[in-house]
Amino acid sequence: NSEVKQMEKKQAKRRIVLVPVTLQGHLTPFMQLGKALSLKGFSITVAQGQFNRVSPSQDFPGFQFVTIPESLPESELKRLGSVEFTIKRNKINEASFKDCIAQLLMQHGNDIACIIYDEFMYSCEAAAREFKIPCVIFTTTSATSYVSRCVLNKLNAEKFFSDIEDSEVQEKVVENLYPLRYKHLLPSGLGPLEPLLELRREVVNKRTASAIIVNTSSCLENSSLSWMQQELKIPVHPLGPLHITASASSSLLKQDMSCIEWLNKQKPRSVIYISMGSLARMETKEALEMAWGLSNSNQPFLWVIRSGSIVESFPDELSKMVSKRGYIVKWAPQIEVLAHPAVGGFWSHCGWNSTLESIAEGVPMICRPFHGEQKVNAMYIESVWSVGIQLEGEVERGQVERAVKRLIVDEEGACMRERALVLKEKVKASVRAGGSSYNALDELIKYLKTD
Numbered sequence: 240n241s242e243v244k245q246m247e248k249k250q251a252k253r254r255i256v257l258v259p260v261t262l263q264g265h266l267t268p269f270m271q272l273g274k275a276l277s278l279k280g281f282s283i284t285v286a287q288g289q290f291n292r293v294s295p296s297q298d299f300p301g302f303q304f305v306t307i308p309e310s311l312p313e314s315e316l317k318r319l320g321s322v323e324f325t326i327k328r329n330k331i332n333e334a335s336f337k338d339c340i341a342q343l344l345m346q347h348g349n350d351i352a353c354i355i356y357d358e359f360m361y362s363c364e365a366a367a368r369e370f371k372i373p374c375v376i377f378t379t380t381s382a383t384s385y386v387s388r389c390v391l392n393k394l395n396a397e398k399f400f401s402d403i404e405d406s407e408v409q410e411k412v413v414e415n416l417y418p419l420r421y422k423h424l425l426p427s428g429l430g431p432l433e434p435l436l437e438l439r440r441e442v443v444n445k446r447t448a449s450a451i452i453v454n455t456s457s458c459l460e461n462s463s464l465s466w467m468q469q470e471l472k473i474p475v476h477p478l479g480p481l482h483i484t485a486s487a488s489s490s491l492l493k494q495d496m497s498c499i500e501w502l503n504k505q506k507p508r509s510v511i512y513i514s515m516g517s518l519a520r521m522e523t524k525e526a527l528e529m530a531w532g533l534s535n536s537n538q539p540f541l542w543v544i545r546s547g548s549i550v551e552s553f554p555d556e557l558s559k560m561v562s563k564r565g566y567i568v569k570w571a572p573q574i575e576v577l578a579h580p581a582v583g584g585f586w587s588h589c590g591w592n593s594t595l596e597s598i599a600e601g602v603p604m605i606c607r608p609f610h611g612e613q614k615v616n617a618m619y620i621e622s623v624w625s626v627g628i629q630l631e632g633e634v635e636r637g638q639v640e641r642a643v644k645r646l647i648v649d650e651e652g653a654c655m656r657e658r659a660l661v662l663k664e665k666v667k668a669s670v671r672a673g674g675s676s677y678n679a680l681d682e683l684i685k686y687l688k689t690d
């Protein structure tokens with residue numbers, strides 16, 4: 240018995256170092272994972288860059304936060320774009336990350352069980368190799384977008400690439416990955432293709448991780464997860480959605496709670512909630528068409544207009560018109576909003592966190608993807624789970640009005656909501672004891688506890 244206790248004590252002391260990309264959509268699931276692991280007895284160190292840092296809070300008791308000195312200023316992100324910034328940042332920061340781990344090892348008497356790093360912070364692998372610490376990837380996107388990045392890389396390596404821009408090839412289904420088509424593999428809004436392919440090569444070629452964690456549930460993405468299991472030849476742990484398992488607030492912007500009071504005054508399922516996440520920027524023309532369409536729909540709406548999210552500012556006159564039916568905030572408590580009985584639909588850019596949060600509350604969606612992986616998520620929302628409609632092409636007020644009515648007023652929307660509620664129950668069951676995500680977290684913990 241005392242031996243067991245001693246072992247437990249030894250295990251409880253074991254430390255996990257988390258290395259997130261410090262962008263909202265990556266930080267949030269990382270901090271949730273940290274919380275889930277700390278609830279299972281691990282000590283957590285968060286090693287983060289100098290920009291957009293999460294601060295210690297009551298939500299993360301006992302967490303250690305350390306800073307990796309950055310040699311690349313944040314302003315370079317604008318100049319280089321996110322893809323080239325990521326490549327350069329990884330090259331430059333390799334040495335400072337090694338120093339950071341060396342210090343942590345000294346401080347914690349070699350007691351680091353594992354480094355769990357964001358797929359896009361791959362330079363950590365060099366430190367892990369040098370100090371012989373196991374490392375595990377955490378991809379914060381959907382399994383399907385991870386797979387589509389892998390397929391793109393494979394095609395490139397096999398020199399099959401020139402064909403992909405052919406419109407017939409684009410409509411073809413990727414083998415064993417129905418309904419993923421070649422057109423879904425081509426990322427949009429991320430700049431030229433070559434740096435993107437270079438990034439994929441870097442991520443794949445440097446990979447020595449011994450497992451991969453995905454914030455998804457097998458009831459959502461079974462075929463993509465099977466593909467990952469077969470192709471990657473390392474254990475895959477689909478343990479999401481993490482925001483249900485370990486809710487934790489890591490919002491970089493202050494959430495405006497006044498919108499909950501406004502929602503309290505609205506009729507059940509009447510409101511359309513609109514948010515484009517933490518990065519997307521929309522043309523003013525598109526925002527104006529949205530505003531007209533929303534107003535003409537006669538449905539109440541709650542719209543998150545983050546500062547900088549519209550290319551030029553919104554004309555005052557329009558703000559006044561919008562405020563008749565709508566309520567505008569700079570940043571909302573999104574999970575509470577989606578859980579509110581007044582919300583009938585979510586107009587989303589289809590970031591993966593937003594997608595999971597909407598599914599977990601059974602809210603159907605209007606999909607308006609902006610960047611790379613979001614169009615894969617939108618395709619799943621519309622065509623695989625059938626819980627949303629996509630707006631394609633140029634946004635126009637009549638189309639917006641119709642989409643809102645289809646979702647909130649029409650029978651079509653009611654059917655989508657029914658399916659969304661069924662999906663919600665499946666997802667919730669997967670994180671409860673005995674469910675697939677619950678078991679995947681258990682397996683990960685067993686793995687992290689073995690020496």
Ligand code: UDP
Nearest residue numbers: 264516517518543570571573590591592593
């Ligand atoms: N979010 C929020 N308030 C808002 C808008 C978004 O708290 O007003 C949160 C949302 O709940 C989600 C995250 O920001 O967890 C956005 O992540 P996502 O992956 O959806 O998109 P990204 O920001 O990475 O494009």
